[in-house]
Amino acid sequence: MKPTRRVVALIVSTVFLLGMVGLSRVSMSTGAGAAGVLRLSWGLLPERVEECRTLSEEELASRPAHMRQAEVCEGTTLPYRLTVRIDGRLRVDELMVGGGARNDRRVYVLREFNLPPGDHPISVSYVIEDSTLVAGETDGAPPDERFAPRTLNWSGVLSFAPGKVVMITFDQERRQLRPRRSLPQP
Amino acid sequence: MIRRLEGATLRVLRTADAAFNRLYTWRFNPLYQSGTIAVAMLAVLIITGVWLLLFYRIGAPWASVDAITGNLWAGNWVRGVHRYASDAALIAVSVHLIRMFAQSRAWGPRAVAWVSGGVLLAVLLVSAWTGFVMVWDTFGYELAVAGGRMLDALPFFSEPVGRIFVGEHPVPSAFFFLNLFLHVALPLGMGLILWIHVSRIARPTLLPPKALLWGSIGLLTLIAIVWPLQMAPEADPFALPSTVPADWWFGFWLPITARVQEWFLWVVIAAGVIAFLWVPRLTRPGAGERAPSTVDKQLCTECNQCIVDCPYEAITLVERDDDRPTLVAQVDPTRCVSCGICAGSCSPMGIGPPRRTGRNQLETTRAFLRTHETSSGKVVVLGCRYGAGEFRDTLIGAGAEFQEMDCVGNLHSSVVEFLIRGGAGGVLVLSCPPRDCRNREGPGWTTQRLYHGQAAELKPRVDREYLHVAYAGAGEAKEALRALREFQDHLEAMVPLEPEPDLEIETVCEPVALEGERV
DSSP states (O other): OOHHHHHHHHHHHHHHHHHHHHHTSEEEEOSOSSSEEEEEEEEEBOOEEEEEEEOOHHHHHHSOGGGOOSEEEEEEEOOEEEEEEETTEEEEEEEEOOSSTTSOSOEEEEEEEEEOSEEEEEEEEEEEOOTTSOTTGGGSOOSSTTBOOSEEEEEEEEEEOTTBEEEEEEETTTTEEEEESSOOOO | OHHHHHHHHHHHHHHHHHHHHHHHHHHHOTTTTHHHHHHHHHHHHHHHHHHHHTTOOTTSHHHHHHHHHHOTTTTHHHHHHHHHHHHHHHHHHHHHHHHHHHTTOOSGGGHHHHHHHHHHHHHHHHHHHHHHHHHOBHHHHHHHHHHHHHHHTSTTOSSOGGGGGSSSSOOOHHHHHHHHHHHHHHHHHHHHHHHHHTTTOSSOOOSOOHHHHHHHHHHHHHHHHHSOOOOOOBOOTTBOOSEEEEOHHHHTTHHHHHHSOHHHHHHHHHHHHHHHHHHHHHTOOOTTTTOOOEEOTTTOOOOOHHHHHOTTOOEEEEOOSSSOSSOEEEEOTTTOOOOOHHHHHOTTOOEESTTOSHHHHHHHHHHHHHHSOGGGTOEEEEEETTTGGGGHHHHHHTTEEEEEESOGGGOOHHHHHHHHHTTOSEEEEEEOOGGGOTTSSHHHHHHHHHHSOOSSOOOTTSOGGGEEEEEOOTTOHHHHHHHHHHHHHHHHTSOOOOOOTTOOOOSSOOOOOOTTOOO
16 A cells, blocks of 8 residues: 555545544434423322122032132222313323233323423322212222322422423322422432 | 345445455455454443453442443543444444355355344344443433333233333332343343354354454544543433433434324334345346256365365265265255355366256356367456456456356366366456455465465476466456456467467366275
8 A cells, every 4th residue: 555545545434434423422312402392201000909709618518628718809990080280171080990900000100391480270180980980989098009199189389491301299108199399308 | 026126236336345445455354254244343341341340330330331431541432432433333333244145145055144243233223222221321321211112012011111211119129130231241242242243154254354354443442531431310210301312323213202102113123134134035046047956976186175164064974875995975966055155176076066066167167168268368257257257348348358257256276277278368367356256265275275275286297377366356346457458468478379279178187996895
């Protein structure tokens, strides 16, 4: 290779690598920025309803010895209705069921709404849907603290800044929905 | 359609190859060395990665990388080289993949290399994802969130992966531990896949020439020092910047995820993977084309040369089924790509693909001598169909005769002797550049056979002054023409050889009696 050719090759290589490095340092638009974001995020176990009955002597006798359990329970998990109103307008009205094949896993809620900067009245409700419960019973506590409360409501006015997120999430200690603007302190 | 795509890609590649050859010469053409550059960059990534690993803390990912970046002497430039080497590796792998596709080098036994190469590319992308997420800056956060969404579109996870990053809880250290584990384990796994990738090649070249190797590493280091990396702000799920400093080589898919549904992306990826896996089948030659080599057992002398020369380890010696005491060569059709290099290696012309054995070549040459004006002392160009075959008319227009070879690696040295003794003014072997040979080692073995006495060697009685070997790719007609003119000028000063009357070169060896054997 002639020296001049080497120099040209070196210059071209440098330019190519600078281009490569440049493309690895270019800003990318995220699509966020001008708007504020309302984020709803929680994951709660749906309430489980069981119907138990005692087996008769005949039923027990008909079963193999290792299956002779006096009481058998059949259970199902209940769905929850999520409704979200922003600025008085209904944005979400959705029935949510638990995950998994038997719908007995947690119900995960993760929704994001881009909102113009400023104050916005927000209303969020997450209520159990069970035809067997009469009015008033939906406010009651679930039979077990592992399950989601039967009713979760939060409403208020939230202020949104550009590129900032306000998250409404479930407060485990108070067992209610709460807005948050930063990571929880460890 | 696939052939059209192949052809279009090949045309672009030829032009680029020719331009790069003019600039770098074929020895250092980075397009020819794309595979070895990728391996070299992987080595750089591992070495610099081990150093960076010493200072990385999974309990404080961003802070620890910030400290590394702040250390200009032993941190920032190492991190820069690590990052830029990953970019270079991605480019090199992509070029290598395109090259193999354009040159139709994915079918048959090469499918193993094709598929494992695709896996290497996928692992490189995933490994880079883990690397950028490790930093836990705004770009890492964008990648993590988009990756989480992609995973959540699959029905495999009992809990949504993306929830880890939404800010409901701090991202657990276990995530960063798993991420770090993957970032270390995946490149190590790439070593294993690389071994599979080259497992069907007899003499894989893993690193580029030293000048290219150290030149590229040196330049990357220089750029990393002169243009130091800056640290982006720490990831914060509650702050969404309008722009993030991004590596487009690995973040190219982020804008797409923001615009289309994740399931649609998975469909596109799945379709891409299926198409990729289908390429070996789609590019497979038609029935009867590129059939594997066969062995004439009567001619095989167990000399072992075809086994040494075969670039794909497709030939072995096995017991004979007749009563001769020697072993005999056997071709494994599942490994043979019909490159024909064995045809040039066999002195008694007992092996080669159908219609391309040494005997076939001599028959073709005999017919060629009858029909062409070699007696007028014209130069006969023996050219590779993938290279010089593309501009044969230009060579003929410059006063040469042209005899096409499938690959000059097939060339049996007796053909050269036959042409020179048969009246050709000289023989110019126009080969593709060695690193661009579709059959890997054709030009190298041909040179060894013509000049360095490797079997099947050109006999000493042939005057090498009437023979010349030159390299020219398909896009290098000018260079080939220059080589032809220089050779023609050289021959001008030589005494023209008289064609031998009734020339005959035996195409079949006379059997020689072994000790105690009757012929």
